[in-house]
Amino acid sequence: MHPLRALGRASVPAAAMLVVGGCGQAMSAVNPAGPQAERISDLTWYLTITGSAVFLVVLGFLAYAVRRGRRRTESAEGPEADRAMARWVGGAVGVTTLILLTTLVYNFATGRALADFADPDALTIRVTGHQWWWDVQYVDRAPSRRLTTANEIHVPVGRRIRLEVQSRDVIHSFWAPNLHGKVDVIPGYGGSTAFRADRPGVYHGRCAEFCGLQHARMDFLVIAEPEEQFAAWFEAQLKSSAPPGDAVQQKGQQVFLSKGCPLCHAVRGTQANSRVGPDLTHLASRRTIAAGTLPNTRGHLGGWVLDPQKIKPGAKMPPNPLAADELHALLGYLQSLK
Amino acid sequence: MSERRSTVDVSGLTTVPFGHRSLLWWGSLGFAVIEGFTLLLMIASYFYLRTNELDWPPGRTPNPDLLIPSINTVLLVLVIVPMRMADTAAKRMDRAGVIRALLVAEVMTIVVTTLRWWELLALNVRWDAHAYASAAWGVVVLHSTLLVTDVFETGSLIALFASGKARRKHYPDVSDAADYQYFLSAIWVAIYLIVYWGPRVL
Amino acid sequence: MSATTGEQAGAGLLDAAGRAELERTWAARPGLWGWLTSTDHKSVATRYVATAFLFFLLGGLEAMVMRVQLARPENGLVDPDRYAQLFTMHGTTMMFLFGVPVQLAVATYLVPLMVGTRNVAFPRLNAFGFWTYLIGGLLLYGGFVLNTGPDAGWFSYVPLSGPQYSPGKRVDVWAQTVTFTEIAALVAAVEMIVTILKQRAPGMSLNRMPLYVWAVLVTSFVVLFAMPSVALASMMLAFDRLVGTHFFNPAEGGDPLLWQHLFWFFGHPEVYIMFIPATGFVSEIIPVFARRKMFGHTALVLSLVATGFLAFGLWVHHMFTTGLPQLGQSFFTAASMMIAIPNGVQIFCWIATLWAGRPRFATPLLFVLGFVFLFVLGGITGVMVASIPFDQQAHDTHFIVAHLHYVQLGGFVFPLFGAFYFWFPKVTGRMLSETLGRWNFWLFFAGVNVTFFPLHFLGLMGMTRRVYTYHPETGWGALNLLATVGAFMIAASVLVFLANVFRSLRSGAVAGDDPWGAHTLEWETPSPPPPYNFLHIPIVQGLYALWERTADRPVVTGMITHRREILLTTVLDAEPDVRYQHPGPSIAPLLAALAVGVTFIGGIFTTWAFVVGPVLLFPALMLWMWKQSPPAEPLTESEQPA
Secondary structure: HHHHHHHHHHOHHHHHHHOOHOOOOOOOOOOOHHHHHHHHHHOOOOOOHHHHHHHHHHHHHHHHHHHHOOOOOOHHHOOHHHHHHHHHHHHHHHHHHHHHHHHHHHHHHHHHHHHHOOOOOOOEHHHHEEEOEEEEEEEOOOOOOEEEEEEEEEEEEOOOOEEEEOOOOOOOEEEEEEEOOOOOOOOOEEEEEEEOOOOOEEEEEEEOOOOOOOOHHHHEEEEEEEEHHHHHHHHHHHHHOOOOOOHHHHHHHHHHHHHHHHHOOOEEEEEEEEEOOOOOOHHHHHHEEEOOOOOHHHHHHHHHHHHHHHHHHOOOOOOOOOHHHHHHHHHHOOOOOO | OOOOOOOOOOOEEOOOOHHHHHHHHHHHHHHHHHHHHHHHHHHHHHHHHHHHOOOOOOOOOOOOOOOOHHOOOOOHHHHHHHHHHHHHHOOOOOHHHHHHHHHHHHHHHHHHHHHHHHHHHHOOOOOOOOOHHHHHHHHHHHHHHHHHHHHHHHHHHHHHHHHOOEEEEHHHHHHHHHHHHHHHHHHHHHHHHHHHHHHOOO | OOOOOEEEEOOOOOOOOHHHHHHHHHHHOOOHHHHHHOHHHHHHHHHHHHHHHHHHHHHHHHHHHHHHHHHOOOOOOHHHHHHHHHHHHHHHHHHHHHHHHHHHHHHHHHHHHHHHOOOOOHHHHHHHHHHHHHHHHHHHHHHHHOOOOOOOHHHOOOOOOEEEOOOOHHHHHHHHHHHHHHHHHHHHHHHHHHHHHHHHOOOOHHHHHHHHHHOOOOOHHHHHHHHHHHHHHHHHHHHHHHHHOOOOHHOOOOOHHHHHHHHHHHHHHHHHHHHHHHHHHHHHHHHHOOOOOOOOOHHHHHHHHHHHHHHHHHHHOOOOOOOOOHHHHHHHHHHHHHHHHHHHHHHHHHHHHHHOOOOOHHHHHHHHHHHHHHHHHHHHHHHHHHHHHHHHHOOHHHHHHHHHHHHHHHHHHHHHHHHHHHHHHHOOEEEEOOHHHHHHHHHHHHHHHHHHHHHHHHHHHHHHOOOOOOHHHHHHHHHHHHHHHHHHHHHHHHHHHHHHHHHHHHHEOOOOOOOOOOOHHHHHHOOOOOOOOOOOEEEEOOOOOOOOOOOOOOEHHHHHOOOOEEEEOOOOOOOOOEEEEEOOOOOOOHEEEHHHHHHHHHOOOOOHHHHHHEHHHHHHHHHHHHOOOOOOOOHHHHHHOO
């Protein structure tokens, strides 16, 4: 392994704490999980080390100059002093230019490599940014194999992913630092980027362009898993929702269908098929809800359904006052949507 | 206490400078640069928005009419003549000549300003129809603010000279107004070509 | 007709009566009326600087609240709506109400003194500029207080800031604040250019012009070409919101990127508008405290000019993640790196001068040294983000927040504080305390580093900009807390500065004309300078005017004292050319600014304001141009009836 990469992987920057528990890897632009982020990480280390060296040298010169000057009894004047200073200044400008040119070349090479990552075999995923969640669609020629989900993107390890982005409303930006640099999601424009995850893991991402009140709570997950696991997940997600298993779930489905949820949400296998809000067909299979705001547990889900405005003020989802038994049934149903 | 000081005596210098020897000339130049550059950016935006459309004007919007805009453009160019005469009269410090020439120019400019409304209508689309409409209206309206400023400036100079309150130091202001007029007319020719002929070519 | 030299003892010099008449002619009217009508550049400029500094304090308070909110994860000090207003107000205040205005205001004070003239080129226009700026600031804060403060960020990206996603008047308040401040900046720029080109004292040819004056000249040209872009963009946004135009609406052929191009075409040069005069401060402070002439004067002038030009070639580096074609973007990478070269030339020449001189430590020099440290660090992260791949990770994160504060606080505010300590004695006649100055400096220097250095790491760890809170699991809490501690250090340093100012105004050591042994012309006048600046216009004999003049200290004679007369000289060689009479004080500039206020504040609500406002402006302009002081004998030629 390249020493820089080993260094990068081993030392998450000073004072950083690793995210622990079920939430997966710490976000980091210098802990790459794929070739795109790796190229950028290498460039980052080069820039940091070179930059630090330049900084120390310039400050060293400043310190020396001030000390030397303070020891003088009279100023250095005259053509000889001027010539000496001209040589030093000229030399410094020359070295600066050289460092800048080298950086420029390395920079262009990296940019080139990042761009040359397209692949006709790539898995294409289309992400649509909304205020304040991510619609995720797996593109396929056959309509029956187009999967729609929200906020959680699964990808097979080792396969190139082509990500197409578009916006439903304002400018957002799609960013999963462990995998690649960010790509802006601009209405009227179709952006795209490409990446590959080379090791399994749960990689955090978030929106990186101020998009309104809940910009801070517009996260997503990219879960990289081995091919078979990915295929199993994909097939399971393609299926419609299972019918309610028991009386509680049946009642819960009725609550879902009658309390206005279908106005915004889709659950394949029922009459609910709105595209305004996130697709909930396999809600229970996701690790987080509300675009990475809360862990997907019964308690959090209940609090969210009852009053999203308490958790994500300004979110487009209104409060839903429910009687205790209605809520209990609804949660039973939602948690069955695996 | 008297002391040995060398001095430079400037009492012989003029107090009525023309052209670049006057401060107002430079001030006017500064504002012309600002206004001209703003117009340039507006025109650049017009071309930038063009790249978003297949047709220009887009959809069923017709091309702008040419009759009134062309007449008005000719008029605005012709205003240069009386303004030049005002400039020459000012340099001769000929008060009557200045008033006469400025009056002719002012009448012509008022006509142009009035016809400017029909030039906007000649665009054949409301400003809020689409981006093309907004950009075309934007360019013409921006220039119109310069036109209105010009009417005001020339009018106040006429009033100043006609009322007898003008002093010799106001003669260079007439020359400045003339320079501003040349700028105004020249830049309009470019706008006219871009906004009224451009869609037929772009 | 030309100037003649005279070598007789006392030939043409003003006697006591002449001096008294000069004082009467240039005096402001008494009391509040005098304050409202003053056209003395020093009076207008001190107000301008004080107002800008007040906005600096307000912007700082906004920052403090944000830092307290971010000190802990899931903190509940402010809700997301208030937080959005806070970061928008902070950015808008610092960039539009403090950064550019303070630099132009300081220039308005110093430049006429430094070039040896009595006032700026258009005294009434200068006053108008200040009032317009003040109205803009009051509009923004009035809106904020009424819960109608802008909340879409200081660069207000569309479509978020457009009519559909930002209903109400918040963004309109922002757009019109920009209009007022941009008018004021353009006015100041025109003043500076014309004053510098036409009013330099005889003998101050271009190659004898001080480096600070060069810096102001270059900056003013940058203002001239940058401000129109934001003026246009904000008017387009205002019209999209008010009358339904579609400049930025993609559904009707408009383009959100058009906003970004227009805004950043202004926005990048804007940071240079703040930075270039700061390098001018440094270039004035170093020779005085190194007690040696600056090494590399020509190189420094060329660097200033090069920076001014290059500043316009960088703007797309704010748009590296928008998906523009790579080849085009690469040009902007190259330009963004290349601008480091003229900056480097300046830094190396400054270091060389310190080496060759005999530096003596005083607060102004400390701030200059702090500036070099902070600005080089910020410049290096600048080269980092100029690299597109790296920027694709760092853009819109706290890495950028770190970078921009290092170059802004370090690159512009530190030299500004150095300039305050340097020129305070001239403006007020009192010295600031050295002891408090050192506390000010060290607290500020440490505070900036403690606040902003951790943000580099936070950015690369995923902390994006403009987030009102974050999860504890991110692990960002510790570094955020550290940054907040730093913010309090900065606040403390500003309090020390204020204490220093107030104490010194009352009981600081009396400064005298030239406490530092400096070389530019303003140090020849009393502290503070009289309204007419110089009793006699000086004749300049070298680049270091006060260090290089002959014992007889030649001056200009033959100017009248019963009118406000200034001397115009030729552009290149500063040879005496014209005697020009300025109008006296007037209430018209304030009235005109109020009319402009009605136009653009009214324009937030109705298009009729664009008719009513100009109608109100008309009489104000009549008063401005026509009401002349009654003719005083003897009449100059310019005052003879036409």
